Amino acid sequence: MAFSFPGTNRVTTLRGILTRSLAYSRTYNTRNLEHYWYPCWNHTLVDLTADNSRLLVAPQFPLYISPHADIDDQQETNQDGDEEVDDSPRGEGEGGDEGPWIEGAASLGTTPQVGAQPQADSEELMADLSFSTAATTPDAKAVARVTDFAILHISPQQSTALPRRYEGYRVDRLTVPLILEEKRFPSRSLAGDxxxxxLKTRVREAQEAAVFQVALLFRKFPAMQSVMVIAAAGPYWTNTTFRRSPTGRLSAEEFQKAMRIDDFAEIYRTVDHRRWSKALRLNTSESTHRFRAIYNNLAKLG
Known part of the structure; x- marks a missing residue:
């Protein structure tokens, strides 16, 4: 039986067509940048997870570690939702809620104290930036990457003892079962070999960037043992599953140094993975069949 994305219906099918039309548009995506593929990938992941309320699609998800942190995020006592905050609209009180292939990331913050960033003129620079709109205080000793998309799995807790906001729910545990790194699609002027x-080069760039992100993910979430990864260039994507390496452990100092100097070989030793799959184009039968395996793995999380 053919697999159908859980969120697929008449409206979302049209939305998917429009996201691809926008990405391929010579009028709006004149420089063929990767960012115009973000709506398409966001649509794909949201459709894939539409039947599971515990799976959340998080664009531009930051992965970082800091020696100044007293406790890892995953081990903190989660106080989110403990405080009664009225975030409802004013006056409503507590109211309602294409090509023929077969076969880290910088963060731009909006920091008013520093002033506006000059517009980048380099097409290559603009193509490879991952954007974050959060104003943050720099930590000189922190190491970070921003993955283009992450699927988060949350374990909620509900109790009458919790505040009334959020229907008494609080996130008790967070894991990241999948990350996706997107790179720029090749120039429209290219054809054949x-x-x-x-395309192979761009997908390889996404794969290498993902290695750093996975290594950081495992450091940030020490209980996690594996993560699914998608590396893409435009609509073409390849995937694998990463696991912790039992032999390539680095000290905190060694890990931070390797991350800062982009020492791929050293970071690569800390993770294990199977071979990357063949690159497929979105919305082909092979691609949809492969997503079925990803969907099944996500469903096992509950």
């Missing part, structure tokens, strides 16, 4: 070679 030139297109194939450039």
């Amino acid at each position: 030139a297109f194939t070679d450039k």
